[in-house]
Amino acid sequence: MLVRDLIHRPGEMREHSIQVVVPETFGTAVVGVEKGSKLSVKGRFESLHDGILVDAVVSGKAQAECVRCLIDVTLPVRVEFQELFAYSEDEAFDYTVIDEYIDLEPVVRDSVVLSLPFQPVCQKDCLGLCPECGVRLLDNPGHEHEAPIDARWAALAGLQDFTQDSHDQNSHDANDSPETQEEKS
Numbered sequence: 001m002l003v004r005d006l007i008h009r010p011g012e013m014r015e016h017s018i019q020v021v022v023p024e025t026f027g028t029a030v031v032g033v034e035k036g037s038k039l040s041v042k043g044r045f046e047s048l049h050d051g052i053l054v055d056a057v058v059s060g061k062a063q064a065e066c067v068r069c070l071i072d073v074t075l076p077v078r079v080e081f082q083e084l085f086a087y088s089e090d091e092a093f094d095y096t097v098i099d100e101y102i103d104l105e106p107v108v109r110d111s112v113v114l115s116l117p118f119q120p121v122c123q124k125d126c127l128g129l130c131p132e133c134g135v136r137l138l139d140n141p142g143h144e145h146e147a148p149i150d151a152r153w154a155a156l157a158g159l160q161d162f163t164q165d166s167h168d169q170n171s172h173d174a175n176d177s178p179e180t181q182e183e184k185s
């Protein structure tokens with residue numbers, strides 16, 4: 001954006017509210033502000049001796065997939081940044097004023113990307129999916145499966161009991177049978 005009216009006029013300040021159309025998705029496929037969507041940048045542009053200080057709030061919407069139940073959700077984005085666009089082209093400065101313009105896009109992108117959650121969820125207490133049949137548990141309150149009655153399931157249940165028993169035995173010392181334990185006491 002053009003900042004000619006602020007350049008080398010320390011003390012001058014402007015309030016600006018601008019819309020940024022996202023040129024490439026900010027974020028990842030799991031959570032990001034999609035290409036073509038709009039972000040609003042609202043804040044103060046202040047002329048200092050060594051550059052232009054921008055103190056702004058970015059807001060908009062991100063698209064995400066809940067990591068627990070996999071539905072698509074829209075998450076609000078709201079992040080503040082404060083950044084100096086320097087007149088000097090010294091490498092010490094990340095951002096500079098170039099030909100009376102400042103490019104807000106990289107700053108907006110970095111702030112937005114850092115503000116996105118690593119593990120987006122549709123709601124804090126999302127219950128995820130049923131491990132047995134895959135239905136979304138929030139949509140099916142009280143969802144449960146009846147105890148398996150099929151013969152094959154019954155056989156599996158028996159096997160489970162067996163492994164449970166052998167595990168218990170293994171937890172004793174190999175030479176320590178219940179009888180020898182009684183002799184010791």
Ligand SMILES: [Zn+2]
Nearest residue numbers: 066069122126
């Ligand atoms: Zn969810």
Ligand SMILES: [Zn+2]
Nearest residue numbers: 130132133134
């Ligand atoms: Zn189920």
